[in-house]
Amino acid sequence: MAQDYYELLGVSRDAGPDDIKKAYRRLARQLHPDVNDAPDASDRFKEVTTAYEVLSDPQKRSVYDRGGNPLGGAGHGFGQGFSFDDIMDAFFGQATGGRGRGPRSRTQRGQDALLRLTIDLAEAAFGVTHELKVDTAVVCSTCQGSGAHAGSQPxxxxxxxxxxxxxxxxxxxxxxxxxxxxxxxxxxxxxxIPDPCPECGGDGRVRSRRSISVTIPAGVDQGTRIQLSGEGEVGPGGGPPGDLYVEIDVNRHAVYARKGDQLLCQVTLPMTAAALGTHLDLPTLESDLPDHEGPDTVDVEVPPATQSGDVITVRGQGVPRLRGAGRGDLRVQVVVETPHHLDDEQRELLHQLAELRDEQRPEARLGSSHKSVFGRIRDALR
Incomplete structure (x- = not known):
């Protein structure tokens, strides 16, 4: 025998199938003409491929070990035809087409589905349960997913x-x-399937509208997705269903805006109230809920000398945290309004105030070291 197949692959004579396959993969990657331009690479690749063809086949290996011709007179090289899948398996560890050899199953997992749900800000903050109408593929009730007409089979x-x-x-x-x-x-x-099910046409599933209940946890925000396992599309052949994802869309609120777990709002106060200080009763966000129990308003204290743009923080009146305990804060931005129309008496009183404060002809601040209104708002929100 001119060649020793064991020596060509670099394995011992008692090497197992895994060792032989591993050795061939290593040599095939080195010697394949597409990656090796040496003059003898092609011939050497044929030799190790023939060696692998013999030693990977138990019957051919037995003939070879007894000194016979395992190729049945077909000569060297690829013998009676070497599968391209084996070459691809040597390089990539799998057959061509990306799947194992043999028939594929008719039963496959279904696709995931996405549904958008619009809710109010209070529902997003405190949680809610909704009944949804879902149009997805379900198992065909006529053939129970087999795809075949009653009394027939593939x-x-x-x-x-x-x-x-x-x-x-x-x-x-x-x-x-x-x-x-x-x-x-x-x-x-x-x-x-020679006689497909008349209801599903052999697919094993049909479209159907159904109702499901989804619980939205407290603290969700715009774009949050809720995963409902096993509520998506049933797969071909009645395969297991995928998942359903419910994406949250939150309506704009008439009073409050949201930033993370904080609630933001803006109030406009007359100049006198901002100067002297006052108390405000703001509606709580939970008062929007139909089954709300508890106070409907929250007291906000506006301290004297409040400036336009100042932000007042009310602790624990924001949005419940989605992953964690407690709630964020309520941030109230104050806008001070200068009176538009003054009668004679009001004008005279303001003149007197200006005189008492020596502000008849005040000097304007140019490039003041004090932060602008926008700067104060930005710092407060941080």
Missing amino acids: VTCGTCHGNGDVQHVQRSLLGDIRTSRPCPACQGYGTI
């Missing part, structure tokens, strides 16, 4: 004989190369 494909793949042989410089492709007659399933 039969073995006559083209691929149940393998799911068909072989194509192509001549090349390296010899006969076989490639496997999904059978065009059965689409790779290995079986054909």
Whole structure:
């Protein structure tokens, strides 16, 4: 025997199938003509491929170990035809097409589904339960997912004989190369449904509208997605369903805006109230809920000498935290309003005030070191 296949692959004579396959993968990556331009690379690649063809086949290996011709007189190289899938397996660890050889199952997992739900700010903050109408694929009740008409069943494909793949042989410089492709007659399933279910047409599922209950946890925000496992599309062949994702869209509120777990609002006060200080009763966000129990307003103390743009913080009156305990804060921005119309008495009183404060002709601050209104608002929100 001119060549020692064990020596070509660099394995011992008692090497197991995994060791032989691992050795071939290593050499095939090194010697394949597409990656190795050495003059003898092609011949050496043929030699190690022939060695692998023999040693990976228990019957051929037994003949070879007894000193016989394992290739049956077919010569060296690729012998009676070496599968291109084996070459791809050596390089990438899998057969061509990205899946294992053999028929694929008709039963597959269904796709995930996405549904958008619009809720109010108070519902997003404190949680709510909604009934949703969902239009998805469900298991066909007529055939129970089999896809076959009652009393019938799938039969073995006559083209691929149940393998799911068909072989194509192509001549090349390296010899006969076989490639496997999904059978065009059965689409790779290995079986054909001769009498499909009249309800689902052989798919094993139909479209249906159903109602489900979804609980929105407290603290969700715009764009939050709620995952409902197993509530998505049923798969082909009555396969397990995917998941349903409910994406939250929050309506704008008439009074409050939201930033994280904080509630923001703006109030306009007359100049006198801002100067002297006052108390405000603001509606609580939870008062929007129909089953709300508790106070409907929150007291906000405006201290004397409040300036336009100042922000007053009320602790624990914001939005409940989605992942964590407690609530954020309520931030109230004050806008001081200068009176538009003054009668004679009011004008005289303001003149007297200006005189008492020596402000008849005040000097304007240019480039004051004091922060602007926008700067104070920005710092307060931080």
